[in-house]
Amino acid sequence: MENETPESKPTNVTKSTESTESTEAESTKNNSVEATAKPSEPRRAWADEADDDDELAASSPSPASSSLGLDLDELAIDDSKKKKADSLDEPEDSNIKAVTSGHTLYSTAMTFEDLNLSTELLKGLYVGMNFKRPSKIQSISLPMILTPPHKDLVAQAHNGSGKTTCFVLGMLSRVDVKLREPQALCICPTRELAIQNLEVLMKMGQFTGITSVLAVPEKPGVGVPTHKMPPVTAQIVIGTPGTIGKWLGHGKLGMRALKILVFDEADHMLAEGGFRDDSLKVIKAIEKVNKHCQVLLFSATFNDVVKSFVSRVVRDGNQLFVKKEELSLDVVKQYKVHCPDELAKISVIRDKIFEYGDKVGQTIVFVRTRTSAAALHESLAKDGYVCTSIHGTIDHENRDKVVKEFREGLTKVLISTDILARGFDQSQVNLVVNYDLPFIHDHRAEPDYEVYLHRCGRAGRFGRKGAVFNFLRTDNDYVLMDKIQRHFGHQVHEIHDWRSDQQFEDALKAAGLL
DNA sequence: GAAGCTC
Known part of the structure; x- marks a missing residue:
């Protein structure tokens, strides 16, 4: 599977399109915003076709590119009167609290086209995954992930709302196919999750020619011992902390070209008694050789303890959080x-x-x-x-x-x-x-x-x-x-x-x- | 009295 996917071109999502280019926003450091979609109408059409994907995008009509300007004033308008009754009809209809860092304005992506993805990647979304539109968390987070300067992101979203697509698409769209080195790394708490994520990645990226590898333990006895293993040339690596740590320790996992580091179930990956030490080791190994690696943290849960630690790991990043009462226990x-x-x-x-x-x-x-x-x-x-x-x-x-x-x-x-x-x-x-x-x-x-x-x-x-x-x-x-x-x-x-x-x-x- | 994560 060879194909040329030019280095991603995440442009065009930089600023809110409609609505007054904010003057106030520029002066504010952290703009807090509530993006609200209206209580949903009956939803089901998409539920039936979702099949084995949790990531199926909603199929309802969408308003023409609404702005989730991360600017208080804009959002206030958005929130109060802009009906959006016809907006995404999704399980995660609820408030997502967004806190942006810096001056970049992001608009929500109402369609995948809004994201300026390669045609191969769009094909993967539509043909491979059978997606129609971004889900809510996707429409908000993807512009943040893809827009230079590629700020770090902490994102919380409901179970089954399409988080995987957010970071998988983020990884795929930032890989330079011509460069035969690891450029994206995703760390997961279990073998099963790593496998599942890799499967999604391969399906979504099937037309791109991007290479990937699974970093989980092999059956004892088969495969080459790590020290005899050639250095990883796959462009995307997804795995568990032990194997990734082992590969790093043996110098098989070059981190110089890494552009994006993802922690799935990030609250657990950074929890004391979870995988905090392993995770910090990986982060340090990357920082040693690489100054510009974007870090993405995704989970449905971030308790207050972890949250405060997270903001120390990922400083100066964008944040998306959901109130605990709204965490989808009602579905x-x-x-x-x-x-x-x-x-x-x-x-x-x-x-x-x-x-x-x-x-x-x-x-x-x-x-x-x-x-x-x-x-x-x-x-x-x-x-x-x-x-x-x-x-x-x-x-x-x-x-x-x-x-x-x-x-x-x-x-x-x-x-x-x-x-x-x-x-x-x-x-x-x-x-x-x-x-x-x-x-x-x-x-x-x-x-x-x-x-x-x-x-x-x-x-x-x-x-x-x-x-x-x-x-x-x-x-x-x-x-x-x-x-x-x-x-x-x-x-x-x-x-x-x-x-x-x-x-x-x-x-x-x-x-x-x- | 634990679950997960290299060898």
């Missing part, structure tokens, strides 16, 4: 199910999830530990319930196989640890079960809000319907659940009798799944 319907004991939990899986699961699509059952994943799997399999499970002790080959079979729809129920809590994008997943609620290690009465939100986000991809069933057994479970409700300001409905078919049916109907 999936949440329920709590009181289970008197573990047997009741298993019964609910058997008699309700397996019973109704097929009718409503696929299901992911989240458990807290590897051993409970294996135990639950075995208990179900023993009685002939067909499912698979995935967690960190399963070897890589089998992990890949389990994911592949699930993606092909061969399996309907997948038991998982939090290995799949973040980012895993499978549009047929309409049901999420929290067999165990996520809590902070060493603080069992403190919910892990981020993990909870990410797990829920596996259902209802790109605005589809979805339901989440939280199994509550102990007093502590109720404490966790109450805190979760308060934190997100959401009412979680109760299923009073775990044995009642009727109550589950009603719940699924209320969620729009039956």
